[in-house]
Amino acid sequence: MTRHAGFKLLIVDDHAHNLFTLRTLIETHMDFTVLEASSGQEAIDRTHEHPDIDLIILDVQMPDMDGFQTASLLKLRKRTRDIPIIFLTAAFKSEEFQQQGFAVGAADYLLKPIEDNQLLNKISTYFRLIEKERELNRTLERKVAERTRQLAEAQHYLENILTHMGEALLVLEPDGTIKLTNPAARRMLGYDSEDLRGMSIGDVFEEEGDEQAGAFMGTWLEALIRTGALSRIEARFIARDGRRVPILFSRTAVKDNAGDISDIICIAKNMTGYVRVEEGAEPIMHRTAHEVFQENG
Secondary structure (H helix, E strand, O other): OOOOOOOEEEEEOOOHHHHHHHHHHHHHHOOOEEEEEOOHHHHHHHHHHOOOOOEEEEEOOOOOOOHHHHHHHHHHOOOOOOOOEEEEEOOOOOHHHHHHHHHOOOOEEEEOOOOHHHHHHHHHHHHHHHHHHHHHHHHHHHHHHHHHHHHHHHHHHHHHHHHHOOOEEEEEOOOOEEEEEOHHHHHHHOOOHHHHOOOEHHHOEEEOOOOOOOOHHHHHHHHHHHHOEEEEEEEEEEOOOOOEEEEEEEEEEEEOOOOOEEEEEEEEEEOOOOOOOOOOOOOOOOEOHHHHHHHOO
8 A cells, every 4th residue: 555655644533542543544554644632622722833733633422613614724724624524434424414514524434443444545635636636736837937038038139139239229108108119219319218118109210201290100100000010211319408319110000800900119320420321222211101101092
């Protein structure tokens, strides 16, 4: 028979002889820890002293607090409510007794006089179930830990990309409110992260030839809804000190499961020092949002 080392069993009976007999039988065949209690109150005290008890064998007929009352109190406490309880009884053998025992949280019951092999098999069965549940929990914990590690690595990888990318990145709410920026954007604009969060894109951006700076967001959204992206737009960032920084700008709409725009991703390349080439090649900055909108209109 499996000896189930590492488990802890509490036996509860108001007769010292019964406790001795149970302990001797169990310790002869199994090598887990056996605790004793001679009353319902002592059993509850033992569970306070030993919060890692795995199984309770509980006599029903006890003075002051019987097994039913003891089990009811144990099931009220979060720490002990899930400990399996096997009732022992010599007097109650009816179906009504069984139902009462199960109603107060009994997992099983045995009749006195106890048949040795039956008791040992019951204990062994419950410990095998407990060990199986623990192994499942350990497996789940390992999977959760591995998944958490993978997510942390993926997040770190993405954060590194955003931190070291040379282009400015701004993530906007659909109404144009800035919700996220990368270091390149903050360096280009001269703001820190907290200052930019919550500002409108219109506060730090103006488009070439767009004299209605407060109205361009509506054009953006309408064009983004139609195309999903607007790229290579000639524009300027308005830095904190008032400088105009020439940029080549792209905007991409991110949609949720309902098909609505949830975020607008903006990427800007600093074009300071670049020379516009108009003849014999495509210009470096060659389209405005209004032109793209007209093309898709």
